[in-house]
Amino acid sequence: MGAADLRAAAPPGRRLMAAGRTPxxxxxxxxxxxxxxxxxxxxxxxxxxxxxxxxxxxxxxxxxSYVAVPVEMRKLEKEAYSYKGRLEYRYHVEYEYEVAGRAYRSSKMFLMDDFPTGQPRACLYESLRQAHEAHAPIMAWVDPEKPANALLDRExxxxxxxxxxxxxxxxxxxxxxxxxxxxxxxxxxxxxxxxxxxxx
Structure with missing residues (x-):
């Protein structure tokens, strides 16, 4: 029995399913x-x-590949604001450092400016505040090839x-x-x- 005979012998529903399928x-x-x-x-x-x-x-x-460089804090502030009925904080930092006798200034805290938020940013701010009040050295990570690129936490x-x-x-x-x-x-x-x- 050929393929045409098999299709003819199949129930009408199966013949329709085999012939009418399209994406x-x-x-x-x-x-x-x-x-x-x-x-x-x-x-x-x-x-x-x-x-x-x-x-x-x-x-x-x-x-x-960044190198640790001592910095001098110029700004270290915590700004409170309300978001969806709860209290949130923004953290503002600004620090200066020198590389090869040239002064630079940066405000970058993490690898990305807008991430992470919340607890990691609060913890970094608190550690910076405590070190600043104790006059302890604060280090930043600086790109040796582009010294203008610096950050405080490279994790x-x-x-x-x-x-x-x-x-x-x-x-x-x-x-x-x-x-x-x-x-x-x-x-x-x-x-x-x-x-x-x-x-x-």
Missing amino acids: RWTSGEEPKPDIIVKLAVFLACAVFCLSIPARQWLGWRAAQ AYDDPMYFIFAGIALAVLLGTAAYYFVPCQPKPARKRLQRLNRSW
Whole structure:
């Protein structure tokens, strides 16, 4: 019995399933620009969530070659503000240092200006305050090749939430891609198949 005979012998529902499967990408059920926008949004979310750990790791690798240089604190302030009904703090630092007889000034605390926040920033501020009040030496890490680049803490701080959000975005991206690109029954064929299945 040939392939044509097998298809003819198959129940109507199975023959329809074998013949009518097309991806939603080409079925016209939803415009292609809308599909592309959805996939791009989930991809952008995943890239954004992974960019912060990636920048942390790259910055940490570069900072391992920095040298310790004594600094003189020019500003060390804690600013209180209200955020969503709770008290938060901003920390402002400014310090001066010399490299090869030339003076530099910086306000950078960590590898990234906007990360980490919360407890690590508060702990660094407190240690700086105590050292400053005790007139103890305070050291900064300075790039020997570009002395204008300096920071007070060269450790990398990971936030598991970024990996969780990136994983969710990637899972939704893959699920959405599978939904649109895996072959499926067109809407009229699906309705006809449902009627045939009920009749069987």
